Amino acid sequence: GRAMAAWARTVRGLLLDVNGVLYDSGGDGGVPIAGSVEAVRRIKASGLKLQFCTNETQATREKFVKKLQGMGFDMSVAEVTAPAPAACRILKERGLRPHLLVHDDLIPEFADIDKANPNCVVIGDAAENFTYANLNEAFRVLIGMEKPVLLSLGTGRYYKETDGLKLDVGAYMKALEYACDVQAEVVGKPSKKFFESALAEMGVPPQQAIMIGDDIVNDVGGAQRCGMRALQVRTGKYRSVHTSH
């Protein structure tokens, strides 16, 4: 209708989720979702501003971007807003020294951060590093603090890889929250601050931006609370769960 068309004309920027929207991740590196390489190309050609807004924490931004470039995506490191660099800013601002429970490939993001005598725990999507021993260790660091501080790189429940659904960082965050009776501080979607920093990178106000993702809570809910419109695409985990019933 006319209202829709008027609204569409006000859109100046897109925030795009990556995992489950542009590609399905997996042990083999993952595979692009049909049409998505071309979609990114068209968005850029249209003159719309574009920022990739991801909770990816299984690799540094550099490595992540390289992988997606290898699949054909037109993407640069500066166009990616991701939790680990945001967490590093917070750690420095507040003098926090993290115990890291993260994926091996994310550790280089924290190279400049003092990690001696930890006074907080940072949890990301550690995948294979979510071992019984590592979870107990992170728990003991937290429970040993006078006032436990837990930073969680996202709150995802699960995601789809090429070999099936996997528990995401949010599930393990809940385990530590419960065990230590603390509430994690979320760095990444759906945190308002995280969306705001992605919008700032594009230089577009929330009313003129749309978030496109496959997660109703992290992508759609988070963006809406920020004053943005949001669209849920039915790829990624959406399809896996809804077609299994």
Next chain:
Amino acid sequence: GRAMAAWARTVRGLLLDVNGVLYDSGGDGGVPIAGSVEAVRRIKASGLKLQFCTNETQATREKFVKKLQGMGFDMSVAEVTAPAPAACRILKERGLRPHLLVHDDLIPEFADIDKANPNCVVIGDAAENFTYANLNEAFRVLIGMEKPVLLSLGTGRYYKETDGLKLDVGAYMKALEYACDVQAEVVGKPSKKFFESALAEMGVPPQQAIMIGDDIVNDVGGAQRCGMRALQVRTGKYRSVHTSH
């Protein structure tokens, strides 16, 4: 005072927690807490009824009792109320076929239970079996159900072993609850039904029984909601956490 003495005369039965009260568990089998072997002997000699009320799910009752007898405790299988046998009754009553995420040594408790084509997940303190792969597998079974059914053998946050604190089943229960957006049904302390079955074994009504444990939620809170008095002892995890600050 006089009121206290009058109350003490009405006490006819004790429910005793085991882990952290009678002994500290551990990879080496664990060690009795000083004075506890003698305490059990005295309670029995006094004529008080006694039932051991435990959330232990790392072994069958038979194996568990054998271990404690080996430490010198006067204890029989019939005197132990534990989650796995209670869960088996529920599974049979409701025609539930479990996918088990439990300790290897607990599996014999479920020998008579049909486990083909699972329509629920049972989670216990799986310890080393809490691997990334096993958690993902239990998650996939749950998320694939029209209406996920999760039975949790207890809700403990953590417990003390001889080599330190360990995350308990409750933490992993929370992870699955969050990932699947379900609420677990608890079999074990602090469930009212569980305390009631322990009292029924002793043949003592709640007003005439005391629960003694080291966990403020599972032992003390659960027993009080059942109409019993409860005492928290300061051994086990109580000491570990409160002396580390």
